Amino acid sequence: MLKSEDFKNDNNPARQVTDTTPTFRVVKIAPLRIVLVLDVSGSMNNRINNLNQMSTKFIMATVPDGHFVGIVLFESEASISAHLTELQGIHVRQSLAESLPNSTSGGTCIGCGLESGIEVLGGNGGIIMLITDGNDGHSEKFQGVKAELIGKGVSVDTVAFGDAADPKLSNLSRDTGGIAFLYNEGTNSTGLNDALSATISSRLGGSQDVSVTVASVRETSPVLGSTFIDESIGLKTLFYFLWTTSPISVVLHRPNGDVIDSLSPNYRKDGGKNLVVIEIDDIAEPGEWFYNISGRPQLVEISVLSSPSDKALPIRVMTSNSGDSLISEKLAMVIIYAQVMQGYRPILNAIVVAIVERPSPYPPVQVKLMDNGAGVDITKDDGVYSGVFIDFVDASCPNCRYSIKIIVRGVNGTATVEAGGKKDGVFPFIREPMDATGNETENVGPFVRVVSGGGFEAPMTVPEGDIMPPSRITDLRVLNVSYDQTVSLSWTAPGNDFDRGAADEYDLRYSGNFSTFSRDFRTGINVPDGNIALNGNLSSPNPFGEQETVLVHMASEEDNSTYFFAIRARDAAGNEGAPSNIASVIFARNQMVTTTSKPSTTERSTTSVLHPATEEVYAPKLHSFNGLAVGCSVVVVLLLLVLVLGIVIVRRKATKGSYTINGEGHQNPSYEMNE
Template identity: 30%
Template sequence: CCLSVPFIFLTVLLLVYLSGSTFGIKLTGNGYTDILIAINPEVPEDPVLITQIEEMFKEASRHLLNATKKHLYFKEVAILVPPNWNKGNYSKAKTEVYDKANIIIDEPNKLHGDQPYTLQYGECGSEGRYIHLTPDFMLNDDVSKYYGPRGKVFVHEWAHLRWGVFDEYNEEKPFYLSGSIIEATRCTINITGKYIHKRDQRDCTTDPVTGLYTEDCVFYPDKQQTTSASIMYNQGLSVKEFCTKETHNTEAPNIQNRLCGNRGVEEVITSLSVDAGVAVVPTPPSILPTFTVVQCRQRVVCLVLDVSGSMAGSRMLNLRQAATLFIQKIVEDQAYIGIVQFTATATIREPLTLIDGEASRDKLVGSLPLSAGGGTDICAGVKKDGAIGDAIILLTDGESSINCQKRVNESGATVHTITLGPKANIDVKELSDISGGKYHNAADGVDSNDLVDIFTSHTTSDGNLTKQTIQLESTGLNMIGWFNGSVSIDRTIGNKTSFLVIYERSPPDILVLSPFTRTYDTSHFKHDAPAKTLTLDIEGTAETGQWKYSLLNKESTAQSMSMTVTSRAVSDAIPPVMVKTHMSQQSSNGSKPMLVYAEVNQKGVPVILADVMATLKSDSGDQYQLQLLDNGAGADAFRNDGIYSSYFTELTTGKYSLKVKVHNNDGMARFSLRRHSGALYIPGYVVNGQVVMNPPKPPVSEDDLQADVGSFTRTVIGESFSVLLPPGVPPPNFPPNKITDLNAEIEEDKVLLTWTAPGEDMDQGTATAYEIRFSEDSDLLRSNFSTAHLVTYDLSPKKAGSPEKLSFTLFSIIKNGTTLFFAAKAEDKSFLKSETSNIIQVTKIVPKAPVPSPTDAPDTSGSGVNITAIVISVTTVTMVACLIASVTMCSIKSRRVNHA
């Protein structure tokens, strides 16, 4: 967001004081503060919407207090309205920006409709990214009533966002067997209701093969319950608490049990979440939150650039190249840009200047510093009048101490810090931490292209995706001869497409070939000899398809070159495919592995089956490449949700950069129907003994989504991160990852266990062995795994991420209704074992033979033969059984195994 304009000078240059704490939601006493809710620019201006937001938070604060046993409530909330709202008298936004919002109000997307949901990346106990609400949910009671009271719905979503817990219902597995009793997937087990056919309200019938109710059966809960839990199952009931360790239903086949090791929500909050161990203080007399409504208009950015002696030579050139791209291609029209340089003192090179055409951009580029010399004092600008925006991009390669955080507590600026080279003081990152800015570390050299990537990432962040510059390609090489590559322009982008070539010494020959064979050569590029750049701007909308490029180094010795391709949305009506990436932690001491995430979607609709590669590079020159997967195993929590993940385990001390490239050159990528964690759409209630049905939830089919995404290319960077291992301690050795997708099928008399192979170190490499056990008591598998019956040994694990299959032939007679439980661990070469997997329930069902009607001819082929079935669900039940199993390992060429 921005400071009000027009203005030229302000008396402050740099830095923010925000009470010295990390930016984001805070828990002050019992009350949550610094909560930011942002409204998307597509939402029409409506003062009633702001009123409804405030009423929802007031109601939610009361519900939260009850749900947390009088411990927690909402204290301070900021509402960020979009820049195109002009009817209200809104305060000026400071550090509030759309991309940092905890709650987003936006128009419904094709996947979720008006369903409230929370974007979660997976780890139990880890904070989510944001809560998504729609204007209709907030304003239309006929929409919100299908989810329950808004305040209680918000508490349900807050639990996802803040504490990293998951839903206790399961629309894919609505029922399970608890012994011989069919139960609805819910928490607590004491939730009462009726099982009714949704079409004609008859009593439900049982599928003779599965032993469960048929697909058209629905559990309708009593609206008034005698039990007090749980909000994470159905927020529309009279329940008011979360499931505790004592009341949690460990049997239910829901995501909470699968990902949180069968722990209850309250147990996760108090032991695993960001609020675990927080001291409880007396609740104040009032728990009603206070609100501020703020707005940003034009973006105002000040470039604060280090020109000390160590920046001389290639570093100064790299700075000019990256800053030129930022000014010419990234910053949107009507933004304000200022430039300040500093050594031991600070100098204003250009005051805040309105971007209103090419002339203003050229003037700013001409004001970029040309030479370097002197010492480094990052805080020098605080002592001098200067120009400042709502955002500062601070670049330095120096080791100056940082002692000016509290100089300008009224500035309200967001500081984005860039450290260049291995000697830059990482303490400068603190300025970003306390102001909500980004931190990046850049390596030297043209071929790294780091500075260009960083400046490209500082695009507008008001929620309007069609205004953002999207980086498609970023690659560099120290080379002799030809340098060839390709980039795909998909149908969601194509406006303001630009090819930027940066070279080290002499300009190369260039060829760019469009999909329809139009050729652009060096003569079509604009050459900036002092900056050593060549730029090709494609007029109009770029052709859709694969563009090929070739660079020829005409020198006889190697020189570094790079190619950067950027574009924007093809129109305001078509949101582009976007990619975001980040690490699970911004710093690590090696005590636990880090996770790499990349989110690929088109306005909330996941893009799956893409090729996603992450490059992590340390300031010592070490480079690691990881393939990120969306397979629901290893680091990845949910299959086909558009969030690609991997563990990073090779931790050594240093600063690291993160870069992700996403391709769909083979055309395999598709949009997915997989929804994120969200509030349950309530099918109906039982009121005074009668079922009151709601209309069916609006379905989403493949026809509603354009199945073929088409070929596309994206390149993004995440914030840099650091690793600091204890002195003298060797790099950590991690066990295999927990198996979370253990599953089973049945073919005749064989039970087939399937899962995804873990690695030697989490999901990297190949594990050494598996240990699979079973028990008649699921609690035994969770609490004392090694004492359960051993099923297999001497199995040879496959490479991490590979599908595994195990076949059991049952010889002994198992009584009808018998339930057994299976779980697994993996072991590495250092004898480190993974956590116990999710627990699989196996129940034997022998359905009754069908009774022939009087008109049916007798069936002499064996009508009395029993049919055996095994029903699988990730649950826990207590039953007694005997099993004698012979185990064979099968190679997995299909999901089914051919019986002998």
């Protein structure tokens, strides 16, 4: 800790505190102040309708009441189209949406747009959402405005509209504390809509007023599709259908069988903005909603929003990624995270998939995110799902951009939360008791959530050949041991390329010297060797995420033998994963007492061990009993009773077999294994 930037070189020295009286300050979330800074240069000509559609949805539905939005348009120069306006009610929103652009001309001066954005915000702080498709023609102005943005504490979210957008956008977001997004305009891409939604959800994700997205897709009409509304949402539910060339008709079927069509009062078609909006009165009932879109073949974007109801805490998804910190010419990967929670309770066993959009013309790829404590996922069942993206385009480009969309599904009967926990959104300082049925988890029912996972850049040429190693095994553990010195080891299969596929073989080793073994894995002895018998398979690993188990029989006859085990995976190209955590076992004998009872085997907990970790299991140890020497001859009868009782106790202990030290569930110190 002392080596961190916060404390090294005597930064932030300890204070002398004389008064420890606590003080409390009640705070609440301040209204957001957001300025849309929109590119209306000539290159946006074929994109202006899409920009208008998505910005309209942002103003009409995405931003909750009580927050402020302004609009700046820029090309060679910039103009303020609307000053900050507090969004309250449909009429204010419609009036603001009329200030959005519908025509294009001129060049591109990003710095001009940002400068006007600062003017609209007025004081310090605030958010600018910059959407552009071009390169800045006034770089000197851009750098000056960037310094002003940082000085005023203004965060800039950027959307790179197409692959040719200015490469400085990502750095601008990073340096101002904003979020960088990509909209590559692929056939099925919903990147612009997802980015605008994430600008709000990333800042107000815990608020009851913020709507959640349960559908965000782009399909070719005619379309017959569906989405699911769960019981935690249902207020202010909006179905958006945005066409590209020709008007469409939509028929919406409610779960109860009722139909909403163009004759319904809550059905609105806007030919000027190419959209159909269906607003559900009161609360949308839980269940599957079907939509039927008819019209000429064309791309139609479908977006469904719904706000939390008071029936249950909303299910929220927060995302992040490692960005370019793990990208290099030697080894390139990005770790994607999605935290799925209901209040403060993690949702387990959800299906979480990241869709990564790549530069044109490369198709998107899917990455499955897991919460199993294996691979890049550090902790099992904490609600944080993790996965690795390695499918970079095989080309060299100065600003190869990638965008991430996260889709989370709960399948009825599978997705669960901890039972008996806090359900009112208050942090559970004291854990409540288990529910009356004794269940540790309860079902959350089916649900769907769609969120943006941000974006990243990979300015590199992808190396040829297989250079990706298997993931590090982080949960090697001893399941059980027995008197014949047989040890059962278990771990989670690590995959071939990080968490993809299956490795080629395992390298399992043991040592009697922890100090040497923990520093250098190669000093360990391979299993099996001439003195070790193995029941299991180390040459055909299972696919990532599956459980592996082997039995190892240690041939040593020495008393009080201690063994340390570690393992790593290797792929067919010879790439080796990092050595695992260390699991240890102690065999202790006491020859003072013998028994003819058949020894038993002690079962160990299979709970995953966090990285790094060491697991210790103590094998059978027999205890002798020493009778008390009683010097007084008048209590001979009492002495005999004590001796008889002692013999009974000895026999009971001798038949118990192995046991764990310090009771069941003993946690051991963590150790790092080096190669």
